[in-house]
Amino acid sequence: MASDPVSAPVDKAAGPVPAGPAVRGPRARTTAAYPRYAAAKAGGAAVSLLAVLVTGFFLFRLIPGDPVKTMTGGRPLSAAQLAEYRKEFGLDLPLWEQFTDYCGKALTGDLGTSYQFRAPVIDKIGEALPNTLLLTGTAFVLYTVLGLVLGTRAAWRRGRFADRFHTGVALTLYSVPSFWLGLLLIIVLAVGMGPVPGLFPTGGMESGGKEGFAYAVDVAHHLILPVITLVAVEYGQTLLVARSALLDEMGSDYLTTARAKGLREDLVRRRHAVPNALLPTVTLIFVNLGRTVAGVILVETVFSWPGLGGLFYQALSVPDLPLVQGLFLFFASAVIVMNTLADLVYPLLDPRVGRT
Template sequence: MTLLAGSEVAADSAPARGNSFGRYALSRCFGALGSLVFMLVVSFFLFRVMPGDPARTLGRGRFSTPEQLEEFNRTYGLDQPLPQQFLTFLKNTLTGDLGISLRYRVPVSDLILDRMWPTILLVGTSTLLATMVGVWLGIRGAWNRGSKFDNVSTGTSLTLYAMPEWWLGLILIAVFAVGAGPIPGLFPTGGLHSVDADPSSLAGVLDTMRHLTLPVITLALAYLADYALIMRSSLLDELGEDYLTTARAKGLRDVQVRNRHAVRNALLPTTTLVALNIGFVVSGAITVETVFSIPGLGLLATEALSVPDYWVLQGTFLVASAGVILANLVANLVYGLLDPRVRT
């Protein structure tokens, strides 16, 4: 009877654990949906209260009569009541219609899709590089706390983190693109690829890699401290746990204790940070794209501010916000899988 009762309890507890994660995932999905709705509301009203008249801005003085201004407002739906504009905005957003760019005269969705891939290539590559190097620095620094390597790596990471990205980018351009002293100019000063290069060919791919070297290094150095310091702090918290002492008592070597036990548990906060930073890949690094003239979402937003191009600004804000919310949802779900304590 005791064995039967124990098996019944075990059978009941397994679905409970599954249901626990199911409820946790469902609550996080509803939370993300609520954030998306709130973001849509903010996006609509934020760009409606911005100063300036889109019709007069686009006309550049050409709309000299009230009839011309009225025709423009009718074309873009600006003459409708605000609630009706909001409903139209929701309908168009759900169908992928983000309006027509006032500057480029093309659909904003097409413009964003065209500019998104350079940003993903730039910021995605730099994030991956910063993650690998930063996690390695954090692990080695924490395992040898107080050593010369730990002090130098921590100090260097904090120094790079304190530098503005645009300033660091300009320094790299001055040294490695223009040339300084005995150092010749090795890389282009900006752009995604040369004018005469075919991006789909092998020579074009190599040319693109050469153009992206300095921007990627700039962002990787700026993000390095995030991963290095969080990984170092997480691993230091794990070093005093009893399970590491038990692992050593079983005869495991120091490297095995670190890699098999300590590092796996310390990676949880870093996993969350990686997922969250992936969301910022969509928004891009505005300053770096501007300094290096990379035709991504960051530079597009900068150009739209100069007009101002309301529909492009609204579209880039929507895409960037949705990317961060989606990445936050993925981070929460992954964390719930890795650490069951989070579910409760």
């Protein structure tokens, strides 16, 4: 009778032979270790947020200026009135009590009340956030796609004119200050000193008095110059990282095997080389998203864009301590959260990461 291939071999003297341990591959080990890896990254992010909370509170109290004068518009006040205002906003308390009160409220989402606007800080952030997301989101999509496409093409044509040209332009623009480029674009394309005077508005988000489709066109018209500024300054980093990652893959054996199978060169690049080369850029994409939201202050200030960056500059010039602290915490949190998301996504794409 034929033996059962499923049953374990039996030794009459020693009994059944125990089956050996199951062989676990890299992805199985990564899956098992992932919760511990994710918990470690989340803990690190929480510590970073706490450090930002502490730093933001003490750092901005070094700014010269009297918050009470900010609240009252600088008009003369009696000693009793000054004491009343300080008590109303908790400025009469010792510094450590102010700090503990600030931390306790911040952990519940209460970032205080703006001295300048007499409104909750969280409400002011909520009002300006959509405008910033419109600007940064549009720029982020454009400079990410542009950097990836040009970077992979430059690497595949390494040493040719296209490679040298795109790399040189990317390095040049990446080193240009965003505020300087923005001012240059305003001079050339907005105020009438360039070949096409008055082609774009000098600042703001809308001209006013328009509705519906005309309003959308007006906003898009105001959006062009700040988006060009952000894209020009930011796309170079993505291009350089994508180029470097693809160059590291081009000598791999699996590409030689793909060519030996008769695949066309464009298929080798699109289906094999580029997907593996994109792994290092995942982290960069997440980091850039957080950094763009936090780093848009100069661009929004130059173009008078009514977003978080312009609000931060306005609050800093007063100074409006609750608003400055709230915006600082929001900007830093955006960077920390995006970094953490990049760390959490990367092991899912590359099992070698987070294996232990």
